Amino acid sequence: MVKDNGNSGDASETSHRCGMFCLGPLTFHRQAVGEKVRLSCGDRRAERTESTFKNGLVFSSRPVKVQEKIRLRVERDLFLWHGALRVGLTNMPPSDRPLPLPIMAIPNLSDSPGHWVAPVPESCCQAGSELVFWVSCGGTMYVTSNNSRQHKLLTGVDLSRPLWAMIDIYGQTCSISLLGSEKKKLISTYRSCPAPEYPTSPDVDSRLISEVSSLCGNEYITCPDTEVSTDEPCVVCMGREAEITLPCGHRCLCRLCAPMVIQQFGTCPLCRHVIRARVEGGFVSETAPTPAGH
Known part of the structure; x- marks a missing residue:
């Protein structure tokens, strides 16, 4: 030390x-x-x-x-x-x-x-x-x-x-x-x-993290040091525009917070939908949840 x-x-x-x-x-x-x-x-x-x-x-x-x-x-x-x-x-x-x-x-x-x-x-x-x-x-x-x-x-x-x-x-x-x-x-x-390193959820493949990081940018750490845009803000940092739409349909993360959230939690921060497999377009998904009553 x-x-x-x-x-x-x-x-x-x-x-x-x-x-x-x-x-x-x-x-x-x-x-x-x-x-x-x-x-x-x-x-x-x-x-x-x-x-x-x-x-x-x-x-x-x-x-x-x-x-x-x-x-x-x-x-x-x-x-x-x-x-x-x-x-x-x-x-x-x-x-x-x-x-x-x-x-x-x-x-x-x-x-x-x-x-x-x-x-x-x-x-x-x-x-x-x-x-x-x-x-x-x-x-x-x-x-x-x-x-x-x-x-x-x-x-x-x-x-x-x-x-x-x-x-x-x-x-x-x-x-x-x-x-x-x-x-x-x-x-x-x-x-x-957040600390620079996060424990990876056992449900999240390390290759998936690499793919998401490449899509969203290489910076894993963010800080709410910018003004909130007129569009919906990222639910994590509340300072940048939510640009990433998760497979569950929630557009709730900016490009800097998305890799961090997927690596640490492996779920959507709003509905807890698990994010596991890759889909077309380079993002990640699991089978979409079936709406109640269907």
Whole structure:
């Protein structure tokens, strides 16, 4: 692993940028994970075993910026334990941490210099809840849940050094997904993008991916950094025109997002119609679904 230089994450985590308004990929760090945590979905989902309430620490793959709002979704909860998710920030790079990680963020890390962490109310951490947390220019950390009013979590975050997001999948919270991040600057909004590599669905042939990539262009990563056209926008990036019509009949993807969606999911993002075999014209299909009643 490339050692962090204090100004950025590992080289592999910072080399990709897909546009002027791209913050770069944001995933969970692959090595710095709690003993009871399993990562999946391209390191964007973290799940803690149900047999314990602790050992659920995860960190961001790269430093996050001041006022960069990090979005999480609680995928699963379990009411066997008290307490729920803890979120925070740290000046210590994940790659510098000895393993195994501490069993809990509070008090094992919160009592150490360079760590700021606070519990999120249990009412905000039910399955399906979406959370956003960030640090302000004044060093105050805030959280919102499902677009509710922001809550102050703590103050005194040191902004003089790079900061990594730190999340403890604790107590009732069993599984979370990292939904990305955004940072607003004047009239522009900067956003994180998908990671450069995606796991391929077992139903999608690698040759198919190559064919679709050739048809749609070689760029797999996109970022919503352009204005939406007057036509229907791509349902993934919401920033480019939907030019690709899938075999199910849905015209819902731009040429940059289509290879990514087919590689990662292998289905239409609207109706979940499976995309497998090639058809005339160079695209992919499966037998079209029969309308109800026929």
